[in-house]
Structure formats: C-alpha cells, structure tokens
Amino acid sequence: MDSLSGTELDKTTLMQREYLQLVKALGRGAKGARSLTLEEARFLVTGFHHGYGTRAQLAASLMLMRVRGESIAEIAGVALGIQSTMDPLWQTVGASIDWPCYAGKRDMLPWLLLAAKVLADEGERVLLHGDPHSLSHRRHIGNFVASLGIPIVTSPESAKLALDRVGICYLDADCLTPVVAKFRALHQELGLRSLFQTAIRCCNPSSAPMSLRSYFHPGLDDVHAQVAKAMMGNSTGHQSEQNIGIFKGVQGETEVNPRIATELFIVTAKTQQRLLIPTRLIGMVGVNSLVSKARCDAEQAETLLNDLWCLGELEPLKGEQIEDCNKLNQLAIASVLSTLSMIYLLKGRSRCVEESDKLALNAWQGRLNKVTETIANIELEVS
Numbered sequence: 001m002d003s004l005s006g007t008e009l010d011k012t013t014l015m016q017r018e019y020l021q022l023v024k025a026l027g028r029g030a031k032g033a034r035s036l037t038l039e040e041a042r043f044l045v046t047g048f049h050h051g052y053g054t055r056a057q058l059a060a061s062l063m064l065m066r067v068r069g070e071s072i073a074e075i076a077g078v079a080l081g082i083q084s085t086m087d088p089l090w091q092t093v094g095a096s097i098d099w100p101c102y103a104g105k106r107d108m109l110p111w112l113l114l115a116a117k118v119l120a121d122e123g124e125r126v127l128l129h130g131d132p133h134s135l136s137h138r139r140h141i142g143n144f145v146a147s148l149g150i151p152i153v154t155s156p157e158s159a160k161l162a163l164d165r166v167g168i169c170y171l172d173a174d175c176l177t178p179v180v181a182k183f184r185a186l187h188q189e190l191g192l193r194s195l196f197q198t199a200i201r202c203c204n205p206s207s208a209p210m211s212l213r214s215y216f217h218p219g220l221d222d223v224h225a226q227v228a229k230a231m232m233g234n235s236t237g238h239q240s241e242q243n244i245g246i247f248k249g250v251q252g253e254t255e256v257n258p259r260i261a262t263e264l265f266i267v268t269a270k271t272q273q274r275l276l277i278p279t280r281l282i283g284m285v286g287v288n289s290l291v292s293k294a295r296c297d298a299e300q301a302e303t304l305l306n307d308l309w310c311l312g313e314l315e316p317l318k319g320e321q322i323e324d325c326n327k328l329n330q331l332a333i334a335s336v337l338s339t340l341s342m343i344y345l346l347k348g349r350s351r352c353v354e355e356s357d358k359l360a361l362n363a364w365q366g367r368l369n370k371v372t373e374t375i376a377n378i379e380l381e382v383s
Contacts, residue, residue: 015047015052016052016053018047018052019043019044019053020057022040022043022044023061025040033064033068035073036073036074036077037073037077038077038080039077041073041074041076041077042077044058045082045179046085049177049179055182062186062190062196063190065195066193066194066195070195072223072230075195075198075223076199076230076231078199080234080235082180082196082199082200082203083204085179086176086177086203089156090176091206092156093127093160093163093206094125095159095208096125097116097124097211097212097343098205098210098212099126099129099211100200100201100213101130101140102131103249103251103252103253103254104251105138105139105253106137107139108139108331109301109304110144110305111255111335111336112253112255112335113145113150114308114336115255115340115343116150116168117148117150117168118340118364118367119167120167121367121370125168126168126169127159127163127171127208128145128169129170129171129176129205131173131180131184131200132172133174133181133184134187139301144301145170147305147306148309149166150168150169151170159171159206202227202228202231204242210244210346211242211244212245212346213246213247213254214247214252215248216248216252221263221265224267225246225265225267228242228246228267229269232269233269244266245265245266245342245343246267247263247277250335255335256341256342258281258334258337259331259334262277262342263275263276264345264346266345266346275353277341277345278353280334280338281330281331281334308332313329314328336360337364338360340360340363341359344356
C-alpha cells in the first residue's frame with residue numbers, strides 16, 4: 001500500500017489503489033503471489049461494480065486465479081460480492097425454495113420445471129433464476145418457462161406478486177445485478193470460464209431457507225459445501241440459516257438424473273449429511289439424442305412439456321418411433337419424480353428415500369388429477 005494516508009487521498013483514489021493491490025497480490029510471481037482473502041475477493045466484485053477497478057484489472061485477476069486454481073475463500077468472497085450488488089428488496093419476496101439453473105442442457109428438455117410447478121401447487125414459493133444468454137447453444141429454462149405458465153419477473157415487486165399468486169416465478173440473472181452482464185462479456189471475450197460461473201450458482205438472492213447447488217465435474221460437491229459454509233459464516237440473519245442441497249445434476253443442471261445413483265449432500269451452518277438417491281431407470285440407454293433428433297424446434301419442445309404436464313405422458317409427434325417416445329416418456333417422468341424426491345429429502349418431509357419416493361409419486365399423480373378435473377370443467381362450461 002502507498003505511504004500516503006487515507007486523509008491525503010479522496011475515497012475514490014484510495015479505493016482504486018486498494019483495488020490495484022488485489023492484482024498485485026495475485027500476480028507477483030511464483031514466490032510472491034498469494035490467494036485473495038474472502039474480504040478481498042468480495043471487494044474484487046464490489047470494487048469493480050462501484051468503478052474503483054477497471055475491466056483489465058478484473059480480467060487479469062480472474063485469469064490469474066483460474067490458472068492457479070481458485071480457493072474456497074475466493075469463490076465464497078466473489079459470491080458474497082455478487083449478492084451485495086443486488087437490491088436488498090429481493091430478500092423480502094418470501095421465497096421458500098431458491099432454485100438456480102445456470103448450466104442448461106445440451107440435448108434434453110428441462111423436466112425440472114414440472115417438478116417445480118408441483119411444489120408450487122403444494123404451497124411452496126419457488127424462485128427460479130438463470131442466465132439464458134450465457135452458453136447460448138444450450139437449452140436454458142428461461143426459454144421454456146412461459147409456455148408452462150410460469151411468470152417471468154424482473155423486479156422484487158413483480159416476483160412477490162407472482163409468488164403470492166401462483167407460487168413460482170423465473171428471474172433472468174441480468175435483472176438481479178448489472179455485474180452479471182459484465183462478467184458474461186468478459187467470459188465471452190476471453191473464451192475461458194472463471195470462478196464467476198461457480199459463484200453465481202451460490203447466490204441466494206431471496207435468502208430462501210432452502211437452496212440448491214448443482215455441479216458436473218467430480219469433486220465439486222466438496223467445493224460447494226465448503227463455499228456454502230464460508231458464506232453462511234460470513235452472513236447474518238436468514239442468510240446464515242440456510243439448508244443447501246448439493247448434487248451432480250444432469251449435464252450440470254439442477255435436475256436429478258434418474259439413470260444414475262445421485263449423492264445428495266445436505267449442508268447447514270452446523271451439520272453435513274449425505275444421502276443416496278438410487279437409480280430409477282436401470283439399463284435405459286439411447287435417450288440422449290432423442291430430443292435433438294426428433295424435436296429440435298421450440299414449438300415441439302413446448303408441446304412436449306405441456307403434454308407431460310396436462311396429460312401425464314408424451315404423445316408421439318408425426319414421424320416418430322413409438323419406442324423412442326416411450327423411452328422419452330419414461331425418462332421425463334422419472335426425472336420429475338427423482339427431482340421431487342430429492343426436494344422432499346432436503347426439506348425433511350421424509351425420513352428416507354423410500355418415503356420421499358412415495359411422496360413424489362403421490363404429488364405427481366395428485367397434480368395430474370387436478371389438471372384433468374380443470375380441463376373437464378372447462379370443456380363442460382364451453383359445451
């Protein structure tokens with residue numbers, strides 16, 4: 001730090017010099033470089049947000065951490081920094097489930113949306129959020145929510161109204177904080193991931209008591225658990241009392257894969273627990289390319305999701321093989337049930353997987369019965 005005291009510098013100049021120290025700490029060479037502390041990593045985001053750090057300084061810092069390997073403190077600090085740039089009113093919307101969906105899928109549809117709708121019908125307040133502008137070649141939930149009647153919100157006020165009315169809504173991450181777009185632009189310009197892609201998934205904008213974390217690469221479950229602990233240890237109020245579920249999602253998305261056994265890592269401020277969600281579809285193969293092969297356009301995808309929600313099964317489209325449709329139907333329903341079962345375990349509504357599976361099946365069947373009754377009443381009124 002310069003010898004000049006804070007009284008001899010205005011705040012902006014002082015903050016700019018402090019920001020520069022972050023870059024120096026990371027880039028002093030093999031012997032002199034060090035990781036950032038949690039508070040320094042938080043300032044890496046907030047300082048850039050307030051204009052104390054430059055785009056070049058932020059990019060250099062992100063890449064220096066990327067090459068060396070980001071520490072838990074750095075990921076947690078950046079996540080806390082991102083959260084601190086969000087409007088505090090997001091914490092007043094009263095969500096009960098925070099559901100970040102930032103990975104998207106390569107070839108499958110977001111069956112998790114149907115599980116989220118079931119939970120909303122049961123009285124949960126589900127806040128979905130994601131970034132459909134990043135990794136645009138993937139199928140993000142933001143492109144499908146409207147077709148399922150899930151409101152798209154842009155502010156805390158509109159989110160609260162939607163949750164009050166239907167118990168579920170979707171939020172584009174760009175509406176949470178302007179730093180999302182700035183980090184995304186750096187990612188696209190550099191062509192490299194940074195710790196931001198992990199940190200944004202760890203943000204719980206509404207301070208919901210239950211939050212999900214998904215990952216793809218092995219070993220990230222422990223990383224997410226340690227980051228969650230670090231964040232809760234440096235938060236106050238409701239943010240320090242969260243129940244967080246960490247699991248390997250389908251292609252990284254926050255949806256349970258029914259074709260493999262999934263380990264659910266439940267983390268709170270004081271406890272850790274691991275539960276195993278067993279394979280639901282044993283031996284099913286050849287489904288990865290079904291959607292991309294036969295249903296690649298948006299209209300067909302919307303039809304599939306709505307068929308499953310309203311009818312409980314997928315109806316074959318023109319030119320399809322019945323066998324392929326049956327496979328996809330099994331996969332879709334199994335995905336919904338496995339994801340619901342995971343949520344029930346995380347919320348403590350069941351003591352074991354067998355109980356949570358029964359709750360999931362009953363909830364799904366109950367929802368189908370309600371939809372059938374609603375459709376029948378509408379048809380009766382029309383006739």
